[in-house]
Amino acid sequence: MKDNSKLLVGLLIGAIAGAVLAVFISSEEGQEIMDELKEASGKAEKDFEDKISKGKEFAMGLEKKAGKFIKQHTR
Numbered sequence: 923m924k925d926n927s928k929l930l931v932g933l934l935i936g937a938i939a940g941a942v943l944a945v946f947i948s949s950e951e952g953q954e955i956m957d958e959l960k961e962a963s964g965k966a967e968k969d970f971e972d973k974i975s976k977g978k979e980f981a982m983g984l985e986k987k988a989g990k991f992i993k994q995h996t997r
Contacts, residue, residue: 946952
């Protein structure tokens with residue numbers, strides 16, 4: 923298949939997929955799924971931020987412990 927033919931087939935498939943997705947998202951069921959995805963992504967973001975915060979606290983604790991250890995063993 924020539925490059926131009928492959929490009930046209932790819933564009934056609936993309937256009938069809940986009941149209942199908944647009945129809946699905948605009949339906950009531952599609953909206954429910956989108957709302958669930960938004961809620962789940964918001965929860966995942968909060969969970970991720972909590973894990974990052976705990977990781978930072980842990981790293982700061984290690985830094986303090988390492989500083990104390992170095993002070994004790996370098997005198």
